[in-house]
Amino acid sequence: MQNKGKYYLTTAIAYTSGKPHIGNSYEIVLADSIARYKRADGYDVHFQTGSDEHGQKIETRAIEEGMNPKEFVDMTAGTIKHLWDMMNTSYDRFIRTTDEDHEKQVQKIFKRLYDQGDIYKGAYEGMYCTECEAFYTQSQLQDGKCPVCGGDVHPEKEEAYFFKMSKYAQKLIDHINSHPEFIQPVSRKNEMMNNFLLPGLQDLCVSRTSFKWGIPVTFDTNHVIYVWLDALTNYITGIGYDVDNSSELYRKNWPADLHLIGKDIIRFHTIYWPIFLMALGEPLPKQIFGHPWLLQGGEKMSKSKGNVIYADDLVDLFGVDATRYFVLHEMPYENDGVITWELMVERINSDLANTLGNLVNRTISMSNKYFGGVVCDKKVTDPVDDDLKAVVTGAYKIVEEKMDELRVADALTEIFSVFKRLNKYIDETTPWILAKDEAQHDRLATVLYNLTEGICIGTALLAPFLPETAERIYAQLKTECRDFDTLETFGLYPSGNQVTETPEILFARLDKDEILAKAAEVQARQRKEFLEHQEKARRNLVKAGKMTQEEADAQRKALAAASGEGETADAGAVTDIEAKEIITYDDFAKCQFQVGEIIKCEEVPKSKKLLCSQVRVGSQVRQILSGIKQYYSPEEMVGKKVMVLVNLAPREMAGLKSEGMLLCAEDAEGKLALMTPISDVQPGAEIC
DSSP, rough: OOOOOEEEEEEOOOTTTTTHHHHHHHHHHHHHHHHHHHHTTEEEEEEEEEOOOOHHHHHHHHHHTSHHHHHHHHHHHHHHHHHHTTOOOOOEEETTTTTTHHHHHHHHHHHHHHHSSSEEEEEEEEEETTTTTTEGGGGBTTTTBBBTTOOEEEEEEEEEEEEEEHHHHHHHHHHHHHHHTTTSSSSHHHIIIIIIITOOOOOEEOSSSSOOOOOOOOTTTOOOHHHHHHHHHHHHHTTTOOSSSHHHHHHHHHHHHEEEEGGGHHHHHIHHHHHHHHTTTTOOOOOOOEEOOOEEBBBBBOOOTTTOOHHHHHHHHHHHHHHHHHHHHOSSSSSSSEHHHHHHHHHHIIIIIIIIHHHHHHHHHHHHHHHHTEOOOOOOHHHHHHHHHHHHHHHHHHHHHHHHHHHHHHHHHHHHHHHHHHHHHHHHHOOOTTTTGGGHHHHHHHHHHHHHHHHHHHHHTTTTTTTTHHHHHHHHHHHOOGGGGTTTOOSSSSEEEOOOOOOOSSOOOHHHHHOOOOHHHHHHHHHHHHHHHHOOOOHHHHHTSSOOOHHHHHHHHHHHHTTOOOOTTTOOOOOOOOOOOOOHHHHTTTTOEEEEEEEEEEETTOOOSOOEEEEEEEEEEEEESOTTTOOOOOOHHOEEEEEESSOOOEEETTTTTEEEEEEEEEEEEEEEEEEOOOOOOOOOOOEO
16 A cells, blocks of 8 residues: 555543443544554554543542542543453554653643743632533523533632633634634534634633642642643643653654544533643644534433443444444434434344345355355456446545545445445346356356455455454455555456355344343343442442432432432332312213324423423324423433323413323422333324
8 A cells, every 4th residue: 555644543532430331432433443444545543542530520439439549540441441442443552641651741731831821820710510520601501500411510619720711712713714624523613613712712720629639730739730631631642742852753643633522522622622732832633523422212321311322232232343333334424323222233134234244145155156166257248247346446436535524424335335236236147047057157257256356345445444344254255355555446356266165144133122122131230230339329428428418318319210210218108199089980081091202392482391292193293282391301302102181172381282281290399200101002002
C-alpha cells in the first residue's frame, strides 16, 4: 500500500464510575473500525483510548464499594480494558489518568497556564451535577435538572481556580467559521455556536477543594485539578506532550486527525479543549465528531430502569463480530440508533447468516462438489459477468467516500451490497444447471471463480469492521487479505488455488424465542445485581457518614417506586383508599376496556401535568390526554401497551379533545403508574 501519512485517532476516555454499557462500547468499536480501515488504506495510524479516573463521583463510588479510590479505579479500569479487548479493538495505547506520566504533565500544564495569566484564583457559586462533574447556570438547567443527564443538581460554593475562557472565545469562533469540517455533524456545531459561544462564555472552574481525589495543584495543594482539564489533556499527554520538550511521537502525530466522542460531551471537546490548546500554543485537532447515542428500545439505558445491555452479554449470545456488526450498522450518522434483542436476531439472520454466511458456504461447497475444491478461471465469459465485476470493483471508491465522511453505517451497507450482488449472480448463472451440461464445464468454472474473487474483494472491505470473520473467510478460501490498492482490479485470486474441503458456518441462524428467553434471564440477573449493589452502597455511605439512615430509607423507597416493584423494605405494605358505593354488574358492563398502543406522545403546551397521546385501539387512533407528565416523558410513552377506557364521553382539556382514559394505579404517596398488560397482546384486545 502507498503510505498516505499519519492518522491520529482518539476516543473519549471512559469514566471509571462503573461498567460501560453497549452504548459506550459502540464508540470504541466505531473508532476501531475507522482505525483498521485507515491502516488498510495506507495510513500510519495511532489509535488511543483509555479511562478517566478522577473526580468527586469516583470518590463517592469508591465509598459505596467500601474501597479507597485507587483500588476502585484499578478495578473499574480493568473492567473497561477487558471489554475493549474482548471487542477486538486495536488501540495503540490505553491511557489512564492515574498514569504517572499523565499526572506529571497535567500539573505542568496547569502551572504554565497560571504563570501566563490564563488561570486565576477566585470562588465559585453555582449549580453542580455530580454525575456529569459539571457546573451549570440557572438558565442552563432544564426544569431544574442537569441539561445533560437529567439528574439532580445542588448549589456549590467553594474557592477555586478559573480559566479565562472569554480571552480566547472570539479566536475559537473564527476558527470554527473558517474550518467547517472542525465540528461534525453540522448540527453539533450549530448547537455549540448558538447555545454557548455566541451568547458569551463564562470563565471555567478548573480546580476543586471540596474533595481530594484528583491531581493536586503543585503550588496550592488544597486544590485538585478539575476533572475536565485533567481528562481532556490525555489526548496530548498520551503521545508524549511536555510543556518543556515534547516527544518525537507527539511531534509526529499532533494535531489529532479525529476526536471521536459522544454527543453528550461535545461542549467540553469543542469549546474547552480547543481553548486550552490555544492557550498552550498548540494546533487544534482537525476534526471532532460527536456521535449519537444507542438507545435500548428508544430509551436511554439506565440501571434503575433495568434496560441496560452490556457488550459481554451480547458477545456471549451472538459473538464478537455479530455484536460489532449490529452496533455499527444500526447507528445513523446523526440521529440516535436503536438496539433491541429482536432486532439483533433479525439482523444476524438476514445479513450475516443469509447474505454473507450462506454466500460463502454455497460458493465453497459448489467448488468442492463440481471441481474438487480447485478454483480456475477458464475465461468463458457472459455479459452478466460485466455488471458483476463493475459492482465489485466499484465498491472501494464508494466505501472510501462514505468513510471519509465518517458514515460508517452507510459504508457497511455498501459492502453488503457487494455480497447481495454476488448472491444475485448465483441466481442469474444457475451453477447447478450448468453442472448438468458437460459443454458448460468451463463456464461453470468461470462462474465459481468470479464468485470467489468477488468474495475476496468484498471481504477485504469488510475486514476493518468484522476482522475475525474476514480471517475465517480468507482461511477457507486459502488466500490472504487483499490490499486496498488492488480492489479495483478483478481477477487476482490465484487460478488453480484450492479452497477448504470443510467449509464452516460463519453465522448460524438464531431462534428469536430462545434468544428472548435468554435475554430475560440476563436482565433479571442485572436487575438483581443492581438492587444488591444499591443496598450495599447505601450501607457504606451511611457507615462513612455520607448519608443518614433516613436518607437511605427514602432512597430505597424512591427506587422501588420508580421501578414499579413496590416497597422493597416492607414487602407486606398495602394501600387503603376510601370505598365508593357498590355498583351492579350491569353498571360495570357499560364500561369498555381495551388494550391500546401509544404511537405518538407530546407534552401539552402550558400544562404542567398533561401529556397528549395518540393511542391505536384496533384500527382506530384516539387522542387521549393524561395527567402523568410528572412520571413519564413523551419518549417513554411511545411504544407502550396500555389499558384504555374507550367509551368515556369525549371532553376538552387545555384546549384539546380527549377521547378516552388511560388506566393508572396510584400509591399512597400519590404517584401514578400506567396499567400495562403482562403479555404482548394486540392493540384493540378486549380487557374483561
